[in-house]
Amino acid sequence: MQGPLIDTLARQGVTRRTFMKYCATLASMMALPPAAGRAMAEAMAAAPAATKRPSVIWLPFQECTGCTESITRSHSPSLEGLIFDAISLDYQETLMAAAGHQAEEALHNAMKENEGKYLLVIDGSIPLGLDGAYSCIGGKSNLESLKEAAKGAAAIVAMGSCAAFGGIPKANPNPTGAVSVSDIIKDKPIINIPGCPPIPVVMTGVLAHFLTFGSLPELDSKGRPKAFYGETIHDRCYRRPFYDQGKFAKTFDDEGARNGWCLFELGCKGPVTYNACATVKWNGGTSWPVESGHGCLGCSEPDFWDAGGFYKALSMPADPLKFASTAAAVGAVAGVAISFANRGKKSAAKSAHETTTLADLEK
């Protein structure tokens, strides 16, 4: 285990053991086999020196900054900072010192200098309504900025559910006409890291993978790294045994809830949500929604906001009686219309009746 990065680390007082421990944990979080932790440590240790770090440009669109908050509050900032040390974050509005024309200049310089090589990170959705006027930076609509920045990018990371799937801005009735990155950009590799917000270690995991193996991690059909989104919350949930035994909390304060039983009937979307919360957890591994007694909202799935209510069990329909009264009215009207037609036909047949005589029995 040798290389510029580990040397840098050593100078900062980070031992090889510390680094190995970090990599073992990262591999565990990425659901890689324990042996991969060593490979990762070996590879990252050899990451290039500061002069040739890959450039990362981070553009915020229609978003709430929750994703940035999440990333900057990752549980081992010093170590994760190390990973960021392996890259060059050339533009991040929230974090960068520069502002105004200075910032714009930095962005343009970075794009020009690293053309075809930089990693573009997007958080937030792209509003298409009113020609994109709902969200502009420096007089440019998000759509324009995205197209411009995407042109020279090696790959794009769509950070958070808004960038990945449209997220809350896209929720019905979607007033701004919000769309996801992949709705706009079709010719670049896109990695979706959905979640509201996404788990910070996913971002570092993706970067670590990029640095370790020189490639993007394997993605699922929704463009998400399989390592983190390969299984449902439900599959990895520590409450899963109770589900299998049919033990469900019925309210948030009943005996079942106190016993830590399955929250399925309280609307948990764990069975249909792919994310790593159950294993990676939140706030430095302290807890996660289901562990704190609340069902999963399904925030890493497309259109989770409109998936029929957070507290409705998955087996419950959304609102099937929505059109029932209209349907009843239409049915009744149709029925009455047919009745009139039928009655007309019947009385026509009756009035056309010719009394049968004996002769009429034969053809």
Place this chain on the structure above:
Amino acid sequence: MNDMQFLTWVRGTGLDIAVSIFVLGVLWRLFEIYSLGRKPDLAAPRSTPGASGWNTVFRRSVPPPGMMKRSPVSYIGGYIFHIGLAIVVFLFAPHILLVENLTGLSWPGLPSQFVDLAAVVTMAAMVVVLFDRINKPVKRYLSTFGDWFTWTLTFLPVLTGWMAVQHLVLPYTTMLALHILTVELLLIFLPFTKLFHAFTVFGSRWYIGKINGHKGVVV
């Protein structure tokens, strides 16, 4: 479409469509059928205790003398799968929860193990009556595409529901979505196939009871 979107669709838009078609179809068909009316019976009536429309609505649930022996599979199989369906549909706790969510009405359910058993027995009875339909010359002769189709429509929701509960073959999400989808198909086709007898059986029994009751005949 992934399984989550599939589930969201079947329990959202899909169910909206199915319930709407069902409600629309039932009303349309009921009007279509019963608005044809009938002539008043001018013959002097004869009254006999038990000869009325309402009496027959209930009495026809019991086989007439000698018939059980002539067609035991139809009767026993028919009883089992109709009662089984009623248990599975109306006494399974999640189904009651569903009705409660929609209407506020609730009633006690049965233990899920019992409902589980009822589902298995119901499916077994349905398979038996299906074989009877294939085997018996009369049933085979009368059978049309509609008969095979409606059998499938009725069988699938029971099968998929049972498989979802038992976690068989497909993940719960997908199986649950398939279960809801098959129920939707059932709802959509019910008003327009022989399955509509679920509604008209009461009208038919009432009419025969009424028409014959006018003559003082207990049918």
Place this chain on the structure above:
Amino acid sequence: MSASLEKGIRVLKEVIDAPMASYFSSCVHCGLCAEACLFYTETGDPKYTPIHKLEPLRRLYEQEYTLLGRLGKLVGLSKPVTDDELEEWKELVYNSCTLCGRCSAVCPVGNDIVYMVRKFREGMSASGHAPEGIIGAVNRTVTIGSPMGVKLPAVKAQMKHVEEDYGLPIPLDAEGAEYMVMLSSMEIINFPEYLAAIAKIMHQAGKTWTLCSTAFEATNAGMQIGNSDLAKLLVMRIVDGAEKLKVKTVISPECGHAYSALRWEGANLIGRPFTFKVQHIIEVLGEFQEKGLLKTEGFETDKLTFHDPCQLARRGGVINQQRNLMNMIAKDFVEMPDAGYMNWCCGGGGGASAIEEGEELRMEAFKKKKSQLDAVKPDRLVTACANCRIVLEEGLEHYQMDIPVLGLTELIAEHIPDQTSTKGA
């Protein structure tokens, strides 16, 4: 010579009603009606399944009165009803259906199949697909006055015979009589004892009664062929006669379909309620027995059983009276299996006995009656329908069974003490 498919379909469009629509919508093709039909149980041929006999009518209903049916016809999914098809169905609607109503009694969803067959016959007859045999019977009834061609002089001759033999008066056209007695032509020709029996019974009961010169024939071939216009014509003769003589009650003879035609269809055919009561002779006897107006002496000692005519029992609701009457005069009265409400038809009702080409099938179906009789092995068989009686006799002869068939009214009358002598003394 004007029967046509168009006319038949128009008539069917007239008679299709809500019960029929409900019935067709309820059928689940369970096939249980077949198990109730002796033409299926004895032949095993599924085409005799009762509901199948209505197939063209079902299609017509759907094509004319349901939206989906109309669409189906429009796009060619549902074939229109044709003359050829109706001709093929003639055998199913007439030869192999006696309107016995057993199918209606067993249908689990409550479909009144016989109600629909009766209505289907309206269209069959109007489109010229009624069997020749029944057309002939209708012709004779309308033109001559009786299906067997019996005219008033023949009745008068019978009356004279009875008056001479029994010394009891047979009133004709007696205005204001309580009862007007009807006959079926079979009774006039084959079973003259019936008239004598009536005379004895009425005499003992002390009731006034009469025959009517313009309406002595009760049978209604118009109903059997299924033509309401002609059935109405025949019913009207009786109504006119009864109203002219101002009788209180018209007694339908031992003939099942005559009873149904007059008692249940009559008022509906003429479009207004009757001003008089209609009773079957068995009902009258039952009433007399209950009121003590009927007294008998002695008992039959051999083994007797009773065949319930379908139109009297299952379709007419008269079930207990005949049993009370049998027990009044028989020591050894046994019931056949399924007797009473679920009794099996003789196989010749509903006009079927008039169809010559249907005889072979009728004899096949008679195996049902044979098995019922074999189960109890009676010495004699009693019934209360002249048509049943003829068909039973034919069947018994065909299967070489030596069981005489009697009419219940005559059997009762045989046990009424001779009153002419007591009166004379």
Place this chain on the structure above:
Amino acid sequence: MPLDAIPVVVINTSESTPLIDSGLSGNAPVLLREIAELLQRLLTSDEASAIDLRALPLTPADLDWLRQALGRGQVVATLEAEGESTLNETVCPGVWWVTHHNENGAVASEFIEVTYVPELLKAHPDDVRIGLEHLELLISDLS
């Protein structure tokens, strides 16, 4: 207030509850078999391996059960590196229970390693070299 004081996982601890209510899923006993197999492999082909306990659907009660079943062996090692890590040998020599905590004290990852000595305990030659340099510096200071 320490983080651990917040009751985030609610498991019924009453004594009389049956097996199901005790929070056991039944997945833990199966692991013993897998560990035995890995030990066999270590003996026959000298191949070390590890089981990521976080990758398995185990309840806290399952982990307790497993910890109790494997027991405590002779070696207890503690590593101070961005939070404490413990590497404890179980009663089965060659089977190690490794728990990594983060700076907050929360468990970051947990493994069962089947090896003679966990890799993490061994000193790296480069680190040894740094140690040697340090020692030489000390010695030279002495002289």
